[in-house]
Amino acid sequence: MxxxxxxxxxxxxxxxxxxxxxxxxxxxxxxxxxxxxxxxxxxxxxxxxxxxxxxxxxxxxxxxxxxxxxxxxxxxxxxxxxxxxxxxxxxxxxxxxxxxxxxxxxxxxxxxxxxxxxxxxxxxxxxxxxxxxxxxxxxxxSVEPHVDEVTAADLTEALASLDWPADDLDPALPPRIAYAGARHLILAAATRERLADLSYDFERLAALMRRLDLTTVQLVWREKDLTFHVRDPFPVGGVVEDPATGAAAAAFGAYARELGLVPAESELTLHQGADMGRPGVLTVNLRDGDAKVRVSGAAVRIEG
Incomplete structure (x- = not known):
């Protein structure tokens, strides 16, 4: 250093x-x-x-x-x-x-x-x-968020990189690119089993992410109305998976609100890291009339 x-x-x-x-x-x-x-x-x-x-x-x-x-x-x-x-x-x-x-x-x-x-x-x-x-x-x-469409060709490449059949997506949560300080491609799995089975082409996905200026790909499964389980591949950072991703949580909150998936005034709970053995909980607060997203969580020092 x-x-x-x-x-x-x-x-x-x-x-x-x-x-x-x-x-x-x-x-x-x-x-x-x-x-x-x-x-x-x-x-x-x-x-x-x-x-x-x-x-x-x-x-x-x-x-x-x-x-x-x-x-x-x-x-x-x-x-x-x-x-x-x-x-x-x-x-x-x-x-x-x-x-x-x-x-x-x-x-x-x-x-x-x-x-x-x-x-x-x-x-x-x-x-x-x-x-x-x-x-x-x-x-x-968060900073002011926004949500963009993803092209059919880019979606096809993302799914191929993840080895996900298109039928494994949840049609109720359509793919989008969301931003709340960094860009994230949001893909929703139809089942918890699909989300749990993560084995992807590291270099292929990294190349797509660099081209689209993505920080992570956020993979989501909806457990119930305001509760979600998420995973975030992060090959552009040299990391297979991020255990808990606050920037992606903020982007996801903006996405969920813009697409009308949750009420404009909502508190979402995101569970992340369990599949990696590092469980964490992210709380996402949306306020009606305020586009910015609030993300909350605990933090503790790691000794050593």
């Missing part, structure tokens, strides 16, 4: 898991609370060394004017940080689980619970940390 300054000390890297109160569950993230002096190569090197699907690198906003501008733009006051996210192979514009983990890490390392404003490559993301009965929980508010 290196910094821009020769001979500078290596930065402290914290390890937290998000969307679980159990260190063995959820999605782990590396967290650097003060990344000042790190260049792109250094951040990528740290992310690769840590080896998690994402690591977050925070730098306090340079001045109070910047903090005020960020808070004003988001409609929520809070302590301001510039944040960048790296997988072991590349930078991504936004990562939900690393945002939740980073906010809880800030709260536990001197900042305390309350409001933060993260300035990301995708836009301004307000985050609130609460402490209920000693269990910290963070809620992020």
């Amino acid at each position: 290196t910094t821009n300054a020769p001979g500078a000390a290596s930065p402290a890297v914290l390890r937290y898991t998000a969307f679980s109160a159990d260190p063995a569950g959820g999605n782990p993230a590396g967290i650097v609370l003060d990344a000042a002096g790190l260049d792109d190569a250094a951040m990528l090197g740290i992310a690769a060394e840590v080896g998690y699907s994402e690591s977050a690198f925070l730098t306090p906003a340079p001045d109070s004017a910047s903090a005020s501008a960020s808070a004003s733009a988001s409609g929520q006051a809070g302590r301001a940080y510039d944040v960048r996210y790296f997988s072991p192979q590349a930078e991504v514009p936004f990562c939900g689980h690393a945002t939740v983990a980073a906010a809880v890490a800030l709260a536990e390392h001197g900042a305390g619970a309350g409001d933060f404003v993260f300035s990301t490559r995708a836009g301004t993301v307000p985050v609130t940390v609460t402490d209920a009965d000693g269990a910290p929980r963070a809620t992020l508010t």
Whole structure:
């Protein structure tokens, strides 16, 4: 691990898991609370060394004017940080689980619970940390989301990469590309068994995702009206599967609302990671009249 300054000390890297109160569950993230002096190569090197699907690198906003501008733009006051996210192979514009983990890490390392404003490559993301009965929980508010069609040819290629017959899709949840800070292709399985059986062509799917500028493919199965099980292949990040994906959860919330699959005012529960042995729970809140999506979850430090 290196910094821009020769001979500078290596930065402290914290390890937290998000969307679980159990260190063995959820999605782990590396967290650097003060990344000042790190260049792109250094951040990528740290992310690769840590080896998690994402690591977050925070730098306090340079001045109070910047903090005020960020808070004003988001409609929520809070302590301001510039944040960048790296997988072991590349930078991504936004990562939900690393945002939740980073906010809880800030709260536990001197900042305390309350409001933060993260300035990301995708836009301004307000985050609130609460402490209920000693269990910290963070809620992020997405950037403005949108949902796009997926072409028949791209859908065919995605299904071929996954080795999914078209008949295994749930016709009630049509394929779309959804964005709430990063782009995700949403495909709905007709059965839980289809979702559980994940074995795909890593390079083929990665090539399609690069062409479509996708961060993950979100595979979904609807258990009941507001409860879903999800999995997220992440080959473009050098990871077969992401255990709990906050950015995809936000995108999915926008998708479900736009297609009228859930009421405009809803709380969705997404279960992810069970098939990997790292169960986690993501809560997605939709507010009528507010296009932005809120994603909440617990986070806890991984010792060692």
